[in-house]
Amino acid sequence: MTELKEKIDRVLESYDLDDLTIGVLGGHSALDVCRGAKIKGLKTLVVAMRGREKTYTKYYKSSQKHGVVDEVIVLDHFSDIVSEEVQEQLRKKNTIFIHNRYFWVYCNFEEIESKFIVPIYGSRKMLKLEERHLQPNQYDLLRQANIRIPKIFKNPEDINSLAIVKANEALRGYERAFFYVTNYDDYHRVSKQLIEKGQISEEGLKSATIEEFVLGAQVNFNFFYSPLDESIDFMGTDTRRQTNLDGILRLPADQQLKILEKVKVKMIENGHQAVTIKESLIEKAFSMAEKFVLSSKKFSPPGIIGPFGLQGAVTAEEGKEEIVIFDASLRIPGSPGTIFTPYTGYKYLEHLSYGDRIAMEIVEAVKQNKLKEICT
Numbered sequence: 042m043t044e045l046k047e048k049i050d051r052v053l054e055s056y057d058l059d060d061l062t063i064g065v066l067g068g069h070s071a072l073d074v075c076r077g078a079k080i081k082g083l084k085t086l087v088v089a090m091r092g093r094e095k096t097y098t099k100y101y102k103s104s105q106k107h108g109v110v111d112e113v114i115v116l117d118h119f120s121d122i123v124s125e126e127v128q129e130q131l132r133k134k135n136t137i138f139i140h141n142r143y144f145w146v147y148c149n150f151e152e153i154e155s156k157f158i159v160p161i162y163g164s165r166k167m168l169k170l171e172e173r174h175l176q177p178n179q180y181d182l183l184r185q186a187n188i189r190i191p192k193i194f195k196n197p198e199d200i201n202s203l204a205i206v207k208a209n210e211a212l213r214g215y216e217r218a219f220f221y222v223t224n225y226d227d228y229h230r231v232s233k234q235l236i237e238k239g240q241i242s243e244e245g246l247k248s249a250t251i252e253e254f255v256l257g258a259q260v261n262f263n264f265f266y267s268p269l270d271e272s273i274d275f276m277g278t279d280t281r282r283q284t285n286l287d288g289i290l291r292l293p294a295d296q297q298l299k300i301l302e303k304v305k306v307k308m309i310e311n312g313h314q315a316v317t318i319k320e321s322l323i324e325k326a327f328s329m330a331e332k333f334v335l336s337s338k339k340f341s342p343p344g345i346i347g348p349f350g351l352q353g354a355v356t357a358e359e360g361k362e363e364i365v366i367f368d369a370s371l372r373i374p375g376s377p378g379t380i381f382t383p384y385t386g387y388k389y390l391e392h393l394s395y396g397d398r399i400a401m402e403i404v405e406a407v408k409q410n411k412l413k414e415i416c417t
């Protein structure tokens with residue numbers, strides 16, 4: 042057992058399990074997490090950033106009749122959550138923190154892994170695998186799981202088909218500036234333009250990933266793994282809404298061509314849409330999730346805990362459909378809309394959001410005296 046795990050276990054031993062608080066960073070999926078916790082009778086706390094706090098302090102603040110956010114801690118910067126003062130507040134309230142993408146974008150990986158002595162529900166050390174420029178990363182995990190991923194062009198000169206280049210933006214390093222190329226000349230020309238416009242940096246380009254562009258219906262497959270009974274839930278499916286891509290796609294083709302002479306496509310995520318898949322694909326989805334969970338246990342023990350997503354596309358090749366995965370989320374995915382797909386209803390006879398399922402798991406772990414097994 043690592044030193045950090047020992048510290049977290051001691052914190053859990055000091056908690057009043059009859060008075061738990063579910064904590065979350067103010068953004069991404071915080072309201073969904075809080076709703077699920079409130080339904081299960083747990084207290085909720087949001088750590089918000091000044092200037093973005095009204096969603097939690099005003100619009101969805103708990104009252105006698107309404108709201109899901111019981112308490113809010115407002116910080117100047119999200120990264121201030123690792124301060125001793127804030128950590129002490131969280132521990133005093135018996136807080137179990139639910140990490141989301143915001144938590145890992147705005148905070149330092151090393152500080153979260155070693156200095157944030159508050160129990161996190163989920164796989165604390167696996168989150169950095171989402172960062173493609175680090176080694177090892179999600180591609181290594183997906184390959185080990187024998188899950189099909191796009192072809193990766195390590196050398197731009199090898200590009201010989203439609204490819205998508207995923208480079209970090211110059212101004213917002215946590216967002217990626219996608220652009221499409223078909224050969225090395227395209228890559229050189231477009232990347233030079235983006236660098237000159239300040240949209241990406243030379244350093245960001247060097248660490249960019251160049252993937253084969255997968256032609257198919259894009260689908261995010263969202264799952265939940267419970268170590269308590271070693272089960273996998275298929276939480277739902279969704280697809281992204283992206284600015285300004287969605288706006289361009291709504292235009293007639295001739296107008297798109299005119300717009301693209303002056304505007305570059307941006308793929309900044311601003312929401313999701315619930316979608317469904319054919320019933321004949323469900324078994325393939327579960328098989329993929331099973332392989333991913335098994336591989337994660339070997340790749341980074343104890344492996345995935347709770348929510349994860351495998352984002353990709355369904356292609357039609359040689360008369361059959363295949364799922365190709367180009368992104369893995371090793372925490373709660375960002376779409377609260379998965380509750381509006383039917384898949385949890387087929388198992389539980391009611392539709393569950395991720396917030397519902399996380400709260401169910403924590404309450405059950407308390408009953409079984411197994412909270413240490415799901416918190417890191």
